[in-house]
Amino acid sequence: MNTSSAIASKWTHFTEINPAVRFIDVTLRGCAQVMFQNNPLTGLIFFIAIFIAAYGEGNPAAAYGCVLGTVVATFTGMFVNDRTSWLAGLYGYNGCLVGVALPTFLSVTPQLWGCIITGSIVSVIATVSIADILKTWKVAALTAPFVLTTWVVLLASYAFSGLDASGLSVPELPHPLVSAPAGGLFNGHIFATVLHGVSEVYLFSSVAAGGLFVVGLAVASRWAAIFAIGGSLLAVLTASLLGANTTGTDSGLYAFSAVLTAIALGSSFNKPSWRVLGYTFIGVIFNEMVTPSFPVLC
Structure with missing residues (x-):
């Protein structure tokens, strides 16, 4: 047995005999599951990356x-009658994203922390409800509970003075982008742009965090890390060739969804193969049409 396997075996043993260690293990897996990884070490690396990015951006x-x-x-997921999913961290990742998103768009107030707690609880309820609805078509809930929960809180913030929505962009009618200087691929910072795309999965634009996220993915699955980088690169190429807004491209806003799409299609829900690579390629390309369509619709 090699060193890494021995450590993993000991950790598993600790989780089986100590409820506190088990809870920590599941919490770490919850963070890792944002990128479809069921690995506590990956979750720990992700948390470290998040702290580096958050402090680096002054938030x-x-x-x-x-x-x-x-x-x-x-904790809320413990009360759901699905221990297998709970142990895999599948009830934690939506709460993880809720906890990142709300302080990103709302000012820090006592009410904000109450919304994070409430939103995280609701995200679990939404996960169970949406999964139950979609099981007929064998479709996973993924991050839909996070999106719906966060939308409700952010929309409600306009009605409450205790929730300062100053971090939200001002609503405007959609209008054509007349022209945009070439970004991402053509500005000489392609490496940073690709890593920004990976880090934007957690709503940060950080090279250091993006690099750590890739490392965390590689710990759990080298294929996941490869598809994350490849998905971000392909998204940047596509957005740049289509003439997307330079700022959005360089900051990773056109790539984060493509990163998740590439990981999901390429390695998490399929075994890597040439055919799967084709699915992933098409999925990422189409994703570049979907991503900018949401601000127009909303």
């Missing part, structure tokens, strides 16, 4: 909110 509340949201959602 430490996003890091603490992430931990709080994951812990609350993981």
Whole structure:
């Protein structure tokens, strides 16, 4: 037995005999499951990356909110009658994203922390409900509970003075982008842009965090890491060739969804093969049409 296997075996043993260690293990897996990985070490690396990015961007509340949201959602998931899914961290990842998103778009107030706790609890309820509805078509809930929960809180923030929505963009009618200087691929910073795409999965634009996320993915699955980088690169290429807004491309906003699409189609829900590579390629390309369509619709 090699060293890594021995450590993993000992950790598994600790989780089986100690409820506190088991809860920590599941919480870490919840963070990792944002990128479809069922690995506590990956989750730990992801948390470290999140703290580095949050402090680097002057928003430490996003890091603490992430931990709080994951812990609350993981605790709530204990009351769902599906221990297998709970142990895999599948009830924690939506709360993790809720905890990152709300401090990113709302000012830090006491009410904000209450919304993170409430939103994380609701995300678990939404996960169970949406999964039950979609099981007929064998479709996973994925991050739909996070999106719906966060939308409700952010939309409600306009009605409450205790929730400062100053971080939200001002609504405007859609209008054509007349022209945009070439970004991403053509600005000489392709490496940073690709890593920004990976880090934007957690709503950060950080090269350091993006690099750590890739490392965390590689710990669990080298294919996941490869598809994450490849998906981000292909998204940047596509957005740049289509003449997307330079700022959005360079910051990774056109790539984060493609990263998740590539990981999901390429390695998490399929065994890597040439045919799967074709599915993934098409999925990422089409994703570049879907991503900018949401701001127009909403």
